[in-house]
Amino acid sequence: MITSTVSSKPQPASNSKVCIIGAGNFGSCLASHLGDSENDVFMWAREVELINHFNLHHRNPLYLTEHDFPQSITAIGPELPDKEFIAKMDVLLFAIPTQFLRTNLKYIRDNLDLNNLPLLIFVNKGIEVGTHALTLEIIVDTCGPEIAKAATFISGPSFAKEIVDRQPTSVSVASFTESEAQKAANLFHQPHFRCYTGGDPIGIELSGALKNVYAIASGMSDGLGFQNNTRAMIITRGLAELTCIGTAYGASPLTFLGLSGVGDLFLTCSSSNSRNYTVGYRLGKGESLEEIMKTLGSVAEGVSTTKAVKKVIEELGINAPIATAVYEVLYEGKDTKVAVRELMELPPSRELDLPPTAGGPARRLLTKLGMDSSDLDLLMHPRL
Numbered sequence: 001m002i003t004s005t006v007s008s009k010p011q012p013a014s015n016s017k018v019c020i021i022g023a024g025n026f027g028s029c030l031a032s033h034l035g036d037s038e039n040d041v042f043m044w045a046r047e048v049e050l051i052n053h054f055n056l057h058h059r060n061p062l063y064l065t066e067h068d069f070p071q072s073i074t075a076i077g078p079e080l081p082d083k084e085f086i087a088k089m090d091v092l093l094f095a096i097p098t099q100f101l102r103t104n105l106k107y108i109r110d111n112l113d114l115n116n117l118p119l120l121i122f123v124n125k126g127i128e129v130g131t132h133a134l135t136l137e138i139i140v141d142t143c144g145p146e147i148a149k150a151a152t153f154i155s156g157p158s159f160a161k162e163i164v165d166r167q168p169t170s171v172s173v174a175s176f177t178e179s180e181a182q183k184a185a186n187l188f189h190q191p192h193f194r195c196y197t198g199g200d201p202i203g204i205e206l207s208g209a210l211k212n213v214y215a216i217a218s219g220m221s222d223g224l225g226f227q228n229n230t231r232a233m234i235i236t237r238g239l240a241e242l243t244c245i246g247t248a249y250g251a252s253p254l255t256f257l258g259l260s261g262v263g264d265l266f267l268t269c270s271s272s273n274s275r276n277y278t279v280g281y282r283l284g285k286g287e288s289l290e291e292i293m294k295t296l297g298s299v300a301e302g303v304s305t306t307k308a309v310k311k312v313i314e315e316l317g318i319n320a321p322i323a324t325a326v327y328e329v330l331y332e333g334k335d336t337k338v339a340v341r342e343l344m345e346l347p348p349s350r351e352l353d354l355p356p357t358a359g360g361p362a363r364r365l366l367t368k369l370g371m372d373s374s375d376l377d378l379l380m381h382p383r384l
């Protein structure tokens with residue numbers, strides 16, 4: 001098993017001190033979830049009006065606006081927490097969109113004490129544009145390999161609104177360091193919220209990022225008026241494509257059959273509650289991306305992730321026609337009907353080929369994590 005030389009403080013029996021970076025839909029949903037189980041929760045927001053309103057009324061004026069939050073949550077900000085504050089935390093959870101993570105982590109890194117590290121949890125679902133970096137790689141770049149190996153990722157079919165409504169939900173929780181994944185699972189596990197642990201953080205975070213691209217495709221198909229056969233085709237062929245891309249990054253192909261893979265792909269491709277599906281649906285109805293982004297009011301990570309994915313599939317020579325079509329619609333102005341026609345006119349091909357072996361992105365990650373190619377087998381066949 002791959003482990004880090006650092007691990008976080010021992011888990012307190014109860015009343016963990018948790019700081020959540022991000023007070024959007026998911027950050028505030030997780031604050032509510034953890035606040036419900038008697039933790040002391042601090043929720044960092046950039047928006048001063050949100051902080052003031054929240055601390056007065058225990059309501060978030062911008063996201064999940066109808067929800068009454070537990071009294072145990074305090075909103076903090078807009079400055080990021082300092083060293084003294086972080087030293088008191090058992091858990092630091094990042095719930096901000098991927099494209100802003102690097103800048104915020106660079107600041108936080110200087111306030112982390114390796115001898116008194118909180119449990120570090122990441123829930124964002126995206127790939128960084130420009131670098132094609134996964135969250136794991138952003139963590140290595142900003143905080144170093146030991147912290148990256150101790151970081152824990154949570155992903156799976158989990159709409160914020162349904163979690164705060166206590167709908168039965170399950171997620172995958174993964175880290176290279178088993179004890180860290182276990183601590184995160186213990187923290188989140190509740191009767192309406194099951195956590196399954198695993199040792200493939202690359203697969204867990206990547207499946208969460210990639211499903212957003214196929215959710216845009218599925219929404220587009222529904223917006224154009226196509227029905228169930230077409231959606232099932234997009235979900236299944238999307239799973240084949242994302243498994244190939246994920247394997248190139250060093251993920252285990254099996255991870256894509258789990259909650260963070262097919263579970264979240266199915267959820268997001270089939271529900272108008274998904275922001276990514278909604279972007280696709282509105283494109284299918286003829287709106288421009290610019291109009292949609294102006295009025296969505298929330299992040300749809302798939303829009304930027306599609307740009308990163310296009311570069312990756314080009315570089316690695318991976319055949320991913322659906323992701324390519326989404327890119328052409330989003331960034332080259334291709335008409336959605338033409339994109340569908342072209343996809344359907346592709347020549348017959350083999351349904352299932354073995355995914356390619358791990359490629360450049362996996363080797364780059366291994367090097368940054370201080371591992372060599374003999375560790376690749378552990379990455380792709382995690383024992384945890």
Ligand SMILES: NC(=O)c1ccc[n+]([C@@H]2O[C@H](COP(=O)([O-])OP(=O)(O)OC[C@H]3O[C@@H](n4cnc5c(N)ncnc54)[C@H](O)[C@@H]3O)[C@@H](O)[C@H]2O)c1
Pocket residue numbers: 022023024025026027045046047063095096097098100104123124125126158159160161297298299301
């Ligand atoms: N909403 C969900 O149901 C859900 C579920 C699972 C995972 N996620 C993932 O969680 C992440 C956050 O999503 P969300 O739904 O909370 O988004 P959101 O659109 O609801 O909120 C975005 C948050 O990002 C903050 N933000 C904007 N610019 C920033 C910057 N420059 N620096 C720091 N923070 C900035 C905003 O203040 C806000 O708190 C995404 O990666 C998303 O894919 C969301």
Ligand SMILES: O=P(O)(O)OC[C@H](O)CO
Pocket residue numbers: 125156157158159160212215264267268273274275276277299300301
């Ligand atoms: O609203 P979306 O499309 O960002 O999806 C939210 C979550 O990722 C669902 O698991």
